Amino acid sequence: MELxxxxxxLMVQTLAPERLxxxxxGHSAGYPIHFHLIPVYDWLEQQFWADSRYRSLEMFANPAKSExxxxxxxxxxxxxxxxxxRTHPPTIPGRTIAQVVSLLRKAFAAHPYPA
Structure with a gap:
């Protein structure tokens, strides 16, 4: 859990997402540690709302419990x-994936995990 x-x-400090x-x-055989950290930005939520295919999810929502x-x-x-x-994902505004990976590698290197 420390990792x-x-x-x-480090992701919050380095990338400053709206949410993380x-x-x-635990369902992938051979991977005892398997997790995803997904930075969420305003532009991402805007793309979600602009894609009409995902409006079908609204039929599953309970408006009384929705914040x-x-x-x-x-x-x-x-x-x-x-x-x-997707073979051709939507355009990502701002930093490229390579830039984000580079930033995070530097952040992790600057704050090494205790031995």
């Missing part, structure tokens, strides 16, 4: 399908 907390802290989704999985117009499950599905699985 996950460290990753969360953290998912921990926001969407939730983490819906946005995670959108992110996974659109940015992880």
């Amino acid at each position: 996950l907390a460290r990753a969360q802290s 989704y953290i998912s921990r999985y 926001t117009c969407t939730d983490g499950a819906e946005l995670t599905l959108f992110i996974w399908r659109e940015f992880g699985e």
